[in-house]
Amino acid sequence: MTVHPFIEAEKRAGHSVKRACELLKVSRTAFYARRSGKPGPRAVQDAELTWQIAAVHERSRGTYGAPRVHAVLKQEGADCGRRRVARLIRAAGLEGRHRRRRHVTTIPDPRAALRPDLVVRNFAPDATGLDTRWCGDITYIPTDEGWLYLATVIDIASRRVVGWATADHLRTDLVADALPSACQQRRHGCGLILERPVNSGL
Structure with missing residues (x-):
């Protein structure tokens, strides 16, 4: 559940967006990016990482799952966690082969x-x-x-x-x-x- 609508309501009521974001531990940049309809920095990074994941998955002929894809990305210098890779693999509809x-x-x-x-x-x-x-x-x-x-x-x-x-x-x-x-x-x-x-x- 996103808290951005709550912050928007606080903004319309004349309250500080900065303070609301601090209390709810939400990025002000992400809030304004969502408000303007533009993707935030995290979404842009996810899109680029998804492209890298798809490339590794294709090179493996569709055999690599999240652990192997993550290992290859780390070898190539990508700064990403295993859970994030697993989430993006699921979101992209990719799946490795299991014995x-x-x-x-x-x-x-x-x-x-x-x-x-x-x-x-x-x-x-x-x-x-x-x-x-x-x-x-x-x-x-x-x-x-x-x-x-x-x-x-x-x-x-x-x-x-x-x-x-x-x-x-x-x-x-x-x-x-x-x-x-x-x-x-x-x-x-x-x-x-x-x-x-x-x-x-x-």
Whole structure:
């Protein structure tokens, strides 16, 4: 809220503008600049700084946010605070790019029993080995309603997804639902090997 209308009322009442500005801790220059419709010194400085901010932002290909823009401006000798830079960046509608925080999907269980590696880490395609080696994987998809988790069963020989299931959680049920889906889609023999998702703890 600006106090300039109050000072204007005091001026019309014959009171001292200087005294009113001192009491309200407002710049007399800014008051008269606003009254005349001309931008004050601070507004002029903000406009010039905004131009510098936009130039730095463009040079960074739109990746820099307030902290990096402020650091570059300080290196170039600009006299400005970080909060002021952040305010002007918001006012100009500029925004830096942020790395999406890594979402942890599976947590290894240190107490889980070790299982023998029956595929011997051999994930090479093999046209003659269809439906003999399957592996599972879990991924996550960001949606407007939150995270959607996807469990897949992949035929190692063909690299094709042979079964899948989705859920809004990462419980064992998600992986368990993907396996029957694969069994319905493909015919497999009794020697089928299913490699569990790496580091899943399942």
